[in-house]
Amino acid sequence: MKCLLLVDIQNGFCSGGNLAVPNGEDIVPIVNRLIAKGRYDLVVASKDWHPADHGSFASQHPGSSPFKMGTLNGKPQMMWPDHCVQGSHDAEFHPGLNVGGIDHVQRKGEDPTIDSYSAFRDNDQSALTGLSGYLARAGIGSLDICGLATDYCVKASALDARAMLPGVKVRFISDASRGIDPTDVKAAIAEMSAAGVGIVTSADVLSER
Numbered sequence: 789m790k791c792l793l794l795v796d797i798q799n800g801f802c803s804g805g806n807l808a809v810p811n812g813e814d815i816v817p818i819v820n821r822l823i824a825k826g827r828y829d830l831v832v833a834s835k836d837w838h839p840a841d842h843g844s845f846a847s848q849h850p851g852s853s854p855f856k857m858g859t860l861n862g863k864p865q866m867m868w869p870d871h872c873v874q875g876s877h878d879a880e881f882h883p884g885l886n887v888g889g890i891d892h893v894q895r896k897g898e899d900p901t902i903d904s905y906s907a908f909r910d911n912d913q914s915a916l917t918g919l920s921g922y923l924a925r926a927g928i929g930s931l932d933i934c935g936l937a938t939d940y941c942v943k944a945s946a947l948d949a950r951a952m953l954p955g956v957k958v959r960f961i962s963d964a965s966r967g968i969d970p971t972d973v974k975a976a977i978a979e980m981s982a983a984g985v986g987i988v989t990s991a992d993v994l995s996e997r
């Protein structure tokens with residue numbers, strides 16, 4: 789069984805969003821083509837889904853400002869602008885995304901005391917979202933991953949997929965993803981590759997039988 793995981797394709801990470809990834813929305817038509825071909829048996833989408841007082845928000849730390857390193861629960865934490873607050877427009881999927889093609893939505897980042905870049909578990913790797921169990925029960929054999937942002941949530945999800953889903957072939961679809969920092973994107977791709985994640989393009993996927 790082939791599964792596609794769409795990471796955080798939400799308004800907040802697209803142009804006009806509170807934590808916009810450069811050209812994030814450019815992936816939407818590519819992702820729609822991947823879904824439309826019907827080549828995946830299961831399409832799962834994650835949503836960053838924060839309470840308004842989430843501890844990753846610079847606004848919760850007096851004296852801090854967005855995109856500075858700070859601490860959360862004693863651990864290093866990038867301070868972000870308020871983004872993807874539960875129930876807000878910012879947290880909705882991009883309006884161009886074919887949500888009818890999504891079989892399952894996995895929310896993450898609901899605990900205000902810790903961030904969750906990965907769709908599988910919190911950043912301290914303790915609390916699970918439930919996605920790994922869901923995919924294991926579904927009996928998937930391969931998992932393709934794409935979305936926003938490559939250097940944070942996509943990378944963390946791909947690495948966790950490798951660590952938590954033994955025997956599942958994991959691939960990153962590069963042109964169906966966008967990152968925040970070009971240097972970090974390169975490093976993220978190298979890190980994923982070193983962990984056994986295949987690096988492919990949507991053209992590779994669409995040309996497969």
Ligand SMILES: [Zn+2]
Binds near residue numbers: 836844872897
């Ligand atoms: Zn977030």
